[in-house]
Amino acid sequence: xxxxxxxxxxxxxxxxxxxxxxxxxxxxxxxxxxxxxxxxxxxxxxxxxxxxxxxxxxxxxxxxxxxxxxxxxxxxxxxxxxxxxxxxxxxxxxxxxxxxxxxxxxxxxxxxxxxxxxxxxxxxxxxxxxxxxxxxxxxxxxxxxxxxxxxxxxxxxxxxxxxxxxxxxxxxxxxxxxxxxxxxxxxxxxxxxxxxxxxxxxxxxxxxxxxxxxxxxxxxxxxxxxxxxx
Numbered sequence: 001x002x003x004x005x006x007x008x009x010x011x012x013x014x015x016x017x018x019x020x021x022x023x024x025x026x027x028x029x030x031x032x033x034x035x036x037x038x039x040x041x042x043x044x045x046x047x048x049x050x051x052x053x054x055x056x057x058x059x060x061x062x063x064x065x066x067x068x069x070x071x072x073x074x075x076x077x078x079x080x081x082x083x084x085x086x087x088x089x090x091x092x093x094x095x096x097x098x099x100x101x102x103x104x105x106x107x108x109x110x111x112x113x114x115x116x117x118x119x120x121x122x123x124x125x126x127x128x129x130x131x132x133x134x135x136x137x138x139x140x141x142x143x144x145x146x147x148x149x150x151x152x153x154x155x156x157x158x159x160x161x162x163x164x165x166x167x168x169x170x171x172x173x174x175x176x177x178x179x180x181x182x183x184x185x186x187x188x189x190x191x192x193x194x195x196x197x198x199x200x201x202x203x204x205x206x207x208x209x210x211x212x213x214x215x216x217x218x219x220x221x222x223x224x225x226x227x228x229x230x
Contacts, residue, residue: 040072045169045176046083054089054097055112062106068113078117078173082155082164084182092182096189104188110134111142111157111185117173120164124148134185141187159184 043065046052059065072079089097100108111134118126129143136142145156153164162181169176 040069040171040174042068042081042174042176049083049168049178051085051087052083054086055083055109058105058109062102062109064106064109064113072174077115078175080114080116080118081174081176082112082114082179082183083168083176084112084179088162088180088182092184100188107134107142107185108182108188111144112179112183117175119170119175120151120153120167120177123153123164135187142185144183144185155179155183157183158186159189 043056043059046056046059059068068079068081111132113133114130115133123146126146128145130146132142132144134142143158147154147156155162155164160181160183162179162183164177165180166178167175168178
């Protein structure tokens with residue numbers, strides 16, 4: 001059987017389709033998988049915003065920054081962070097920050113982190129006391145209360161009262177807000193704001209001693225008066 005031009009055209013077309021399909025399949029198989037989303041770098045966000053050097057140092061030294069990056073990658077609830085400025089830390093009592101132990105430093109940083117994403121216009125829906133990652137807010141150790149008036153959001157710890165001064169970053173999963181005062185939890189700073197109360201037993205003894213001294217002086221005065229009259 002003679003091979004005609006029509007046969008050659010058909011074979012050429014068939015070969016072209018075969019090799020084109022083979023090339024597309026190979027290219028598709030070799031195409032790289034899409035890269036996973038880059039985790040949010042809280043340190044980099046705060047670094048670009050400037051004036052958060054001390055808070056950045058605390059995030060790093062306590063390793064809370066690494067913890068938050070992992071939680072933001074794995075969880076869907078997001079995070080809300082209240083970032084105190086360097087000036088806010090300078091307003092603390094002298095030596096207050098350096099006097100904290102490692103556990104208290106971690107608690108202080110986590111007290112500035114809320115385990116859900118809260119847009120600025122949604123704080124009026126938050127129940128008080130608002131939970132933070134420092135611990136249970138219901139036992140009085142780490143209470144954080146929120147009040148709103150128009151666009152003003154005020155935070156109260158029992159020792160600190162400050163407002164949200166601005167938005168540093170927000171993307172629907174992470175919100176970082178500026179605060180001009182360090183949020184001082186009662187668990188850490190309450191005992192530092194006032195000296196220890198005297199023990200009841202000691203107060204009673206001191207009162208009895210004072211009363212006895214007064215009585216002795218009174219008796220001595222009567223004796224001296226009697227001698228003078230005699």
